[in-house]
Amino acid sequence: GNSVTQMEGPVTLSEEAFLTINCTYTATGYPSLFWYVQYPGEGLQLLLKATKADDKGSNKGFEATYRKETTSFHLEKGSVQVSDSAVYFCALSVINTGNQFYFGTGTSLTVIP
Amino acid sequence: GAVVSQHPSWVICKSGTSVKIECRSLDFQATTMFWYRQFPKQSLMLMATSNEGSKATYEQGVEKDKFLINHASLTLSTLTVTSAHPEDSSFYICSAQSSGFHEQYFGPGTRLTVT
Numbered sequence: 001g002n003s004v005t006q007m008e009g010p011v012t013l014s015e016e017a018f019l020t021i022n023c024t025y026t027a028t029g030y031p032s033l034f035w036y037v038q039y040p041g042e043g044l045q046l047l048l049k050a051t052k053a054d055d056k057g058s059n060k061g062f063e064a065t066y067r068k069e070t071t072s073f074h075l076e077k078g079s080v081q082v083s084d085s086a087v088y089f090c091a092l093s094v095i096n097t098g099n100q101f102y103f104g105t106g107t108s109l110t111v112i113p
Numbered sequence: 114g115a116v117v118s119q120h121p122s123w124v125i126c127k128s129g130t131s132v133k134i135e136c137r138s139l140d141f142q143a144t145t146m147f148w149y150r151q152f153p154k155q156s157l158m159l160m161a162t163s164n165e166g167s168k169a170t171y172e173q174g175v176e177k178d179k180f181l182i183n184h185a186s187l188t189l190s191t192l193t194v195t196s197a198h199p200e201d202s203s204f205y206i207c208s209a210q211s212s213g214f215h216e217q218y219f220g221p222g223t224r225l226t227v228t
Contacts, residue, residue, distance in 0.1 A: 046218075093217075
């Protein structure tokens with residue numbers, strides 16, 4: 001089946017530290033992979049995506065590379081800011097399952113000054 | 114970019130009453146809309162998928178008579194929680210997808226509190 005396993009949090013980092021949030025997946029078809037961010041009290045916002053193997057999604061200093069060989073899509077940022085504090089969700093979608101999204105459990109990130 | 118709105122953003126209702134939540138795609142036609150439920154500090158749980166003009170498909174364990182979904186137009190879907198109980202209190206999020214596009218666009222969510 002389709003599923004996403006995401007690194008458990010919470011994660012607390014100092015400002016300007018390096019961030020990695022691990023995400024691995026299982027999929028029956030050819031998935032597209034996504035990272036969404038949820039700020040307190042708000043809905044989900046698309047952070048970045050990759051639709052095929054070896055694609056790199058990037059946005060606002062965040063990056064993730066679609067690794068088919070390791071079935072991973074780890075989120076990285078070289079220097080986090082206080083404003084990056086949020087919950088991050090890894091997700092996949094496979095067209096042949098009606099575009100249903102499968103979400104990881106979310107990783108809470110707190111960045112302290 | 115594509116914008117999805119939800120109304121209301123929060124609602125408090127008494128046990129036994131019904132409450133309707135609207136989800137609108139503001140600048141694109143949403144052939145498919147999804148409704149999710151999110152408990153505190155947990156991930157999103159897909160409740161149902163609705164296609165414009167047809168009946169919604171509910172996920173296993175979701176009561177279709179309790180959570181009524183209507184997708185009457187290409188820009189509007191509604192979720193009605195009937196005979197609400199305190200255990201229905203949650204954060205409800207919708208998302209919308211346009212035909213031919215893989216990406217889903219999420220609404221800001223509606224916080225429902227049943228007293």
